[in-house]
Amino acid sequence: MIVERLGLVDFRNYAEADVTLHPGANVFVGRNGQGKTNLAEAIAFLATLGSHRVSHDAPLVREGKDAAFVRARLAHGERRITLEVQINRQGSNKTRIGGSPVKPGELPRHAHVVLFAPEDLQIVRGEPSARRVFADQLLVQLSPRLSGVLGDYDRVLRQRNALLKSARARGVRGDALATLDVWDDKLVALGAEIVVARARLADNLAGPVRNAYTAIAGADHSPELEWAHSFDEGFRPLSASKGEQDAAEPPNSEGSAALRQAQGPDGAQGREEVAAAFRQTLAARRAQELERGVTLVGPHRDDLVLRVRGLPVKGYASHGESWSVALALRLASAELLRADSMTGDPVVILDDVFAELDADRRARLAGLVAGYEQVIVTAAVDADVPDALRAGVVRVESGRILDPEGGDGDA
Structure with a gap:
């Protein structure tokens, strides 16, 4: 193009x-x-x-x-x-x-388009939201249909949060809030599709990221990337803003076990298994969500974990290594788009x-x-x-x- x-x-x-x-x-x-x-x-x-x-x-x-x-x-x-x-x-x-x-x-x-910018360093060193934006923008380029899925998820999330805040203000108990189940169904359906798409993207990026990192850094530090899900047992983002820290507490272990069992050898989970794990963890954390008035589980809380030499990039990698990872992510994105495109x-x-x-x-x-x-x-x-x-x-x-x-x- x-x-x-x-x-x-x-x-x-x-x-x-x-x-x-x-x-x-x-x-x-x-x-x-x-x-x-x-x-x-x-x-x-x-x-x-x-x-x-x-x-x-x-x-x-x-x-x-x-x-x-x-x-x-x-x-x-x-x-x-x-x-x-x-x-x-x-x-x-x-x-x-x-x-x-x-x-x-x-x-x-x-x-x-693939854009490299100084802000890219925040993808590897900044808040989880920067890594989610990186992944979601690339997903939209590779599969434009996902723009609608991501937009619908954001709208459902806002409406669910509004209901939680209203319930907290009125002192409503979870078992008396039947309308929340309706929003749970919508959140789970859309969220599971996003989780699966992101997991497949991480799988597809893995090889190109390794190759690009070695080419940029001139050394093989075995870069890795995988998603840490908010319904994984013991989930803790490497970096979190005040709002995201609420999601760092370990969620329901049953939901996490279901997710781990659903993972195939390529790391991409089936949508039904992800939805089951998502739904179980939502149910387990409903009391906490009502207490805080915010949705604590879902892809809006997930983090893309990046590692070199087996250690998280954030907090362990040098400035040069961090830049090499950021550049490798963009170069790998360009390779995926090049391979996917029939128009150049x-x-x-x-x-x-x-x-x-x-x-x-x-x-x-x-x-x-x-x-x-x-x-x-x-x-x-x-x-x-x-x-x-x-x-x-x-x-x-x-x-x-x-x-x-x-x-x-x-x-």
Whole structure:
């Protein structure tokens, strides 16, 4: 896949921009805060329906405006297709393909992008939520249908939490709250599908992550990844915010035993077995949930555990090892998307990554991504970009795209 042209209106600091991109490497250079990352963010939004920098869409809309517009012309071999998204400060976004309205979940079917950014270090060192977002965004790219499943799960979770809070305020006992069973059924059905999809994703990532890590680090530290489920016995996230710590207490052992028995040799659980374990643990923790007014069990509490040399990355890995794991996750994602696609490679975006890496890792990373059909690089300093990716340089200044001579114009 190639992004041939990118148009922005009222996106971040861009009142308007029209950028022409080419196959191979495209380099955007500019001081921090000028808008380089905003270009990368706009392209990635079409593929993930979200930002790698913020959890809500409102900050993507230029100050004083109600909506931002992103338009991209993509080339899949000889075929051309135009994707558009209207990002509303309030309310649902609107999307079009070839000028015709479509559901937002249709965009990732056509836009495949892998974005590397300094924020990726938080995937391995930060809260469990960062790892869940990484996994779920990749799942949506690989199977756009899951966008609807994840959205439905979030809605059911919010409604169930509202019921729990209301029951706590009224002092209602669990056995007197029959409506909670209805929400349990919906939560379990959707949650089991998410758990199984994530488990299969971890299995598929395992080999590519090992290969990419060795290529980046120049050493085999046996990286591993597996999901720790909130209905596993003794579950404790490696890192948890205050709200997530509520889920760290060991849940029902019967549900955990059922889950372990359901695991096949490839680590992917059957949906029915996962649902049974999920339901048993929900029942066992109902009193605690009513006491706290929040759902303590489900994929929204799970954590993707990452290890090198048999030890958790968080708290044990060096800075260089942590970066190697983060880069390996993105490289493995690109490999999965490349293998899954019938329309070419995903677009690889390297957003201010080279400034964070030592010279050896810069060269290794550049060599690994140089073979992709299109690579987009942003950098504050031109010299940070390795020779393997050095191509036509376009300068960005204060939300404007400058031509190579420094004047305004199309890139």
